[in-house]
Amino acid sequence: MIKLQTLVFPGTDLPAPEDMYFHHNDRRVISRLSDGLVDIPVRSATLTDTFFNGFSVGKWKSICNIDDLGLALTGSGRVIVRVGINVLDHASRWLSEVECVLSDTPTLIEIPAFPTLTDGILFFQVLALEPATLTGGFYFTRTPPPNDVRLGVVVTHFNRKNYVLPAIRRVSEQVLADPDLAGRIALIVVDNSQNIAPEEAMGAVVIPNKNLGGAGGFTRGLLHLKDNGFSHCLFMDDDASCEMEAIRRTFRIMQYAKQPNVAVAGSMMREAAPYELHEAGAVYRDGSYYQIKKGLDLRNRDQLLLAEERSESIGYGGWWHFGFQIDQVKRFAFPFFVRGDDVLFSMTNDFKIETMNGIGGWAEDFDIKEGPFTRYLGWRATTLSYILTSNRSAKRLLRMYRRNIMGNLFSYNYASARACSMALQDVMKGPQFWVDNLDMSDVRARMAVECPGEKLGDIVFPDDIALGPKNEKKFHKLIRKLTLNGFALPERMIRDQTVIDRKGFVGDLQKIFKYRRVIYVAPNSGAGYMASYDKKRFWEEYRLAKETAREFAKQFDDLRQTYKAAFPEMTSEKFWRDVYSD
Template sequence: MLEKSEFIAQKLLAPDPYINSEGALFYHCAGNSGYDSVRRHYYVEKGGKLVFDSYFNCFPLHLYDLTDEHSLEVRIKAKGKSIFSAGQAHWQKSGDMLIETHIDFSNEDEQLSVPIPLMEESGVIFLEFTAREPLEIYDVEFVIIGPRRREVSVCAVITTYKRDREVQNTAKRLEAYFSRNADIAPLFRLIVVDNGGETDTVPFSAARVIKNPNYGGAGGFMRGLLETIDDGRASHALFMDDDASFFPENIRRTLAVLSFSKHSNLAISGAMITKLHKWMMWEDTATFRGGCRPLHTGRDLRHFMEVMTCAFDKPFMSPSRYGGWWYFCFPIAEAKTLTFPFFVRGDDIYFSLANNFQIIAIPGVVSIQEDFSEKQSPLTLYLDMRNHIVQNLTFLNGKKSARADLKMMRSFFWRYNTAYHYETAAAINLAIEDVMKGATFWEENLDMAQKRAEIAKLMAQEKIKTPLPYDPNYVFAPRPIRRPRLMGFLRKATFNGHLLPGFFFYKKGRILSLSDRAIGPQLFRRPFAIHIDQSNGAGYQVEINRRKFFKNWLKFCRLTWAYKLRYGRLLNAYSEFKQKRTSSGFWQQRFGMQITSADK
């Protein structure tokens, strides 16, 4: 351990309309209390109560490996009279009342320290203020006193492609944050890898911009990692999206957990919340076992029990767990294998599975961004299909058979081909075909320019138009799917209506949201479907086309038969690819960087 010191592990967060303003994710209250967004402080009127048992403001003590050499304090800046208490919640068992006391805050500039006892079993700590007189709360800090287990410094990497405005805004937020948090400013620096040629400088004093060929997120992040290694000052790298919103407080909490962890291979994966539903968990890390399985999707983070479930109900060490690169901080020394040249989609999964990281999530460390389902297109499904096949061939080698891969491919393909998304189904076929070409394909298509153009030519119906004109009198909204046996049998036997003659179909189509695409039962006996974002009118229309359906299906059958025959050779090819083409030398050669003998 290092010398004894004080480390501010966590500060109080407040709602911010530019990031997340869901009040119940920050606090719960009774009586006249809440957050004053004009004066920028929390308030509690006499008799009211403010409780920070919330996603953003609970303190996950169970993630810190503290010993008898450590102590914990809460430091508060406030004005007024309060009954202050600190509780500790545990998973599926009774909690602890750690402290309860009367505190008079006479001066808003004065900081009062309250020692918090450390119990034998640690959980999640939450604070509660009950006002005896009107109370204003300006700041709360959780401070760990004692030796850190290791020195941690972070170099963040943002890969951007023609999103200069978003990158500039992120850099401004970071500059403002670290100007107010000088204690951790020396522990953080930033590299912006510009794949699109738009970003030359950013307004953050500890940042530099690197121009890079457009090899997608995979190439951009690997360039940033190699530059970080060459620089030699950071112990950890942090990959972040260029279009995500986040509280810079994420960085303090990440530094704190890593500094007091006994695990040298610990990695922090930020959760993801979508801009559509800022109260709901989208993904709190995920696992890959033949397919992507996000953890805790749909949990309502306004409720503390749901927050507790996210905090505790995850395996600490899972060989199939991965973290998304919207926010992923990992020890550089443990990154023995670099990622696969996917361009985008799947590079984060591959990187996590290929390296010995212990991946955890921290409550409140989260990225807020667009729902992935709203970005869906034939191109993204092409990328997803490639990603799934390669992960299975590389990491499930010997654990599953070709039959499992074919079942996964059939699930992807059949969903879209039966739901009138023939262009997406054709792109899925193209992905299977390309994966079977082996190493040569990936080396020749690092920038994906040719493939992106090829898939763009496929897109006619499924290209989003803004606004999309349609007649609301000729569409029906989605309804609960009824599943009578006869109708279900008829739907399956006719391939969702593709074998039925036209007179069996209704005259009106179906209207669905962009996030509810390719739901076959909703389209049964409907001649067309409109997928639209009602907030801005963007959408597209698909129509039943029997010729395209059977053309795609026949090609899929040929491809999957060929895949089954070549399965053994493909396993060997992708195992060899992992050994020879995911090294530093492989990527350095593509970037024109100097290759040392150790990197070859």
Template sequence: MPSFADQPRPADILLQTLTLPDPAICGESDIYLHRDSGVALDLDAGALHFLEGGTAWFDGYMTLFNLGVWTRACHLGGLALRLVGEGRVALQVTRERQIGDIEILVERLVTLDPDGGRIDLTQPLGGTPEHGLPEMDGLLKLRLVAQENAVLTGGAYVATDTAPARDVSLGVAITTFRREAEVAATAARMAAFLDRAGDDLGARVQLHVIDNGGTAVIPDHPRVTRIENPNLGGAGGFARGLALAQDGGFSHCLFMDDDASFQMENLTRTIAFLRLARSDRAAVSGAMVSEACKWRMWENGSVFHQVCRPQFVGTDLRHPHAVAEMELAAARPKPKGFYAGWWFFAFPVAETRAFPFPFFVRGDDISFSLAHEFDTVTLSGVVSFQEDFSAKESPLTLYLDLRNHLHQHLVHPGLEIGAMGTIKVAMRFILRSVVRMHYDSAEAQLEAWEDVMRGPGFFAENADMSVRRPQISALARDEAWREMAPLGPGAPARPGRIRTQLMKFTLNGHLLPFFSRLGGETAVPARERGLIWPVWGRRAARFYDGTGRRGYEVRHDKARFARIMRRALGLAHRWRRAYPALRDAHRAGYAEMASRPFWEARFTPARPPAEATRAAE
């Protein structure tokens, strides 16, 4: 639907639009709205066409309005719903306080107006002109029933009669490494959106494309700048973006991944929230949905408690009940250890106390969030669609995962769990790989444990991972993807309870004699390779991609298992003895490396945009 920034009213601040699907990003219409056969979705025109009696429910993840989040975190003088279109409709706005507790706020016949009619929600919600809207719980949902043939061409929730909003200027940083097509497309879409919105977003926005690969070609635009940077990973790229936000006098910084696709509504909602936020520390964490399954939530924020624990993973965004449960919970205070992923994270520059730590990738976002006391929220519909982490899993990523997990526990006092606690974390990672017969990954994780024991100097010396990365990648022998004979349809069956318990106690047969002859074989799709149950009781497993023609095979190997466990026990002994000194050294090193001077010494001097573009060509 068209942006309401095109026709602002004097005291109105656009909070969120009734967003429709964008086939280039996500075509799952049920995560936006639900409709009967009397409503047609015209994506080209951004409109809904109603036959008489046709009904549309704006109750999806992308279109409901979360009163709990907005009224608790923001100053709202009032709230209204604006609709643009033609034709007469029966309108109903409901408030769902909790699952099953629904009240009707507004119910009336309205004639849609091409100039945008307003339905006031302040008084029905108990707000007053003097005090505005109080803090309250609940989700607002809209239903339209056409009384004649009608068309809806736009809709939005707007803040009315609101005191002057804070000035927001947003320095957006996208870190990219040789994803030329993806980042160029994102930059073009953002530039076009900013041109349409003009000054009506209420914020100054500048996109900095941090090009770690030196190959991106970005069209010239006054609001887009390409910065050539050495390949210092996501940590180094986003450190460069933060430095640019500081130097440019931006009030807020937004980190985004180069492989994330998102609707520009993300910016509309984020900027509105930051303008109206009560707290100077207000920040916005975007959700992530897998490109492979665009109706299933992958992560709506995450909590670091010994390991990473994604919030609301698996929520089916097509079902209003599941979405309501997630959104009602999202309005509550965030748990201890909550952190935001850098596929979409906006935060205040003035409240930044540390720069990213040089993890290269994996763990930099966790560390950054834990080092700050941002008041972070998740906003419904602020989401990125991208390849999920299970698709990216490899010995290298698992090396990086264990390395950062151990480091987080060493440097952040609130995560202190002692020598034995951190040994359990390391053993949990390694045993998960071993029972899945991913011995390459287990060996990479042993390398991670050893590297953390080398002290904080290891991270400084390997900020670009140019030496260590190929060494770890070379460990992937059995787990290297290759062309394989195609597989027929089929999927592993869940094992029974007794078999599951037996496999747990024997580490999937590694403690049973002759298991390599007794266990069965299986084939597992790539989307399930992070799970353990598909390989319980198996002496071999083949993992394959969506085509069924690429994959790899792992086999039970007791000798290799024994070597890995001997080395793990030796490392555990060394870790326990060295732990106090190691913890103190890493904490001192963190203060030095999570700083601007550390990164400035490693940045390539920025070249003018035109010169950088010519160099890329």
């Protein structure tokens, strides 16, 4: 009997709301967060038609070879257990019902209808006939796993011990110590900051490493797995902000996968709205990134079904959770340092990328983290990915570049505009630039001089705060556009006041218009920074961007040819082994 999917209970260490785990039919049903159990009063019930505890029939059957399915439950009290199925655009229906007395010994409930099911989310209801408690459970199969899997979980760390050490502890206690997985999963921490002490490892293999970013760190971990007999690899963020069950389910999918090129991509949810899906896989196409299933509410039954609906092929999976069979890797990471490495890794290997409800984690919104350095990295990656994967001319990319530049300039983020221009200039230096700047130290030093500021920190609000306009009429909007959001106006028309705006990719241009200063504030944290109207700097960056775009257009065809010729070598195993042989 193999545990395919274990029941997950809400707790206090992750931001997910309770209704991503259970739906209770009565307010008297209580999930005890510190104990990991559910108390169910008589004639009340709890259901598992949820993100973490629903069983995705269509996904499991299409990805894996599983012939049978059963349910095991532990707890106390006499209950009725009903097994049901939710299918998109169909009414829910019950498949079976049994009466039993729960105890510490698992009660096994067969699901004979499983072979006939093709799609939907399987769930169960526990209805109490007397005061009852649900303490655990799992879906199991008697189908033997066809694949012999030894999985290495690779985490890359750089000076975030307050995140990585709790993550190591959680993985060690909840996964490595699981007797059902004994000897089958290992945790590899690639320590780019070389500051994790041996006594802090807690069962993990810690590899001190030179700081070559996520691309270098994850690749170092992958090489370690290849050299030590692992069959599969799972890249994860250093905070492991996910339920540990996500690792176990990924492992089981790999054990039962029909095809060797199956890769498992974890969904990403928003920390600011933990129930909201940011993406379940994504697509990069011609310079643009498209998040799949973005915005779904994972508390909602119908939207959970939509999340599992097959609507489009996944182009890439983020390295916050990305698992794959090692011998399917033909191209290693391009030496991006960070940003873009996961995109090209997915696109240039023949992975069949899959997602599944229950496998995913949380992250801070990307726009909160955006600053000159991340804009540099992001635009550099977007440009090179465009060169390598798109058949379009330079015109489309340069239109995007111009929108990026103008959005930054209109937001008074001149350092970010300079960073984007620097990114394009550095791509024009050709493949050798990346080899010479693997650790980014020279680039960082240059950016510290050319792109200072725009860093979140403690802020003091001045006395001259203005509210800014609430509603904009068409004429007002036209004036803004004709005057370049105020930069074509005389200085005397700019109000010497400050407005407050949410930190994002760009500012609220309507609110900023004709104000001297804006304070960008990150939601929740309260940190921020002040940006100021500077006409001289605006035109300096505008002219630099224009000149950079003109030169890039001239070089584009030669750059494409040069990079495509160099790409196989720069993403080869030999390239990275040579890097780490020094």
